[in-house]
Amino acid sequence: MFSFFKNIGRQSETITKDLLEERLIESDIEYEIVEKILDSIGNKTTRNELEVILISLLKKESFYDNLSIREIDSRPLVYLIIGVNGAGKTTTIAKLGNIKKNENKKVIFGAGDTFRAAASSQLCAWGERLDIPCISSKFGADPSAVAFDTINAAKARNIDVAIVDTAGRLDNKINLKNELIKISNTCKKALNNNDFYKILVIDGTQGTQAINQARIFNEALNIDGIVITKMDGTSKGGSLISIISELRLPILYVGIGEGKDDFIKFDIDWYLKNLLDYIFSKN
Ligand SMILES: Nc1nc2c(ncn2[C@@H]2O[C@H](COP(=O)(O)OP(=O)(O)OP(=O)(O)O)[C@@H](O)[C@H]2O)c(=O)[nH]1
């Protein structure tokens, strides 16, 4: 079975269309994409031929041209973290904060999920463990106000990176999309119109469902990049293909556990190599 972290072993030169179909399905690639791949090959395929097809799904126009996040060099650098309920946003904020801290950056957290009573304390508890200050407000407060206060605190305390949490779900009366647009506008205002990153967190075990949700978030706010969580909970990495090929957004990190260090930088060439190794493995 295709696993992100396993070494696959001996490789075949070519494989038949039938075996290719089997392996693509096994690795959790959406059938629509499987069909697209199968349509572009003959009865057999080589690794090189398949690599070209996958590259056209996963990269920009050329092999050397990866999807990458746009450069923003304003200070404080703000990350607004969005995604559905339970995707792993708060944990991702802790992991990202930890990485930035290890790069000797001063970091602050903003507990912008005021919808769930325990959400603020969950993020601020991470802040305590990581020695990162955390701005929070009371349950039910306006999340935009928390974002505003966090950015202002970052400015006042000369902090490099501010990471703001959001709720994945809101009261029916409040439209999540409108709320996210409001927080986003507030961040921009607090930054005197400077740009900031909007990062979408997706649960990697959710497959197609996650993509549908991602599409909605991306329509509401133009997302800059994606973090895929819980890849330790699935041996299959095929859902990443759908996410990249459909959304055309860079994947920044992959979550591989619940701890602060269970986070790896995503490398598309490494991913592609592992996927091809699996598809062409002899066993
Ligand atoms: N195995 C594993 N678990 C993860 C990973 N990332 C997050 N989790 C767990 O998934 C659960 C939900 O994570 P949270 O970070 O609370 O998710 P959230 O998106 O903030 O959830 P809400 O605040 O309810 O919207 C927690 O139990 C996390 O420990 C990961 O990469 N691997």
Ligand SMILES: [Mg+2]
């Ligand atoms: Mg949360």
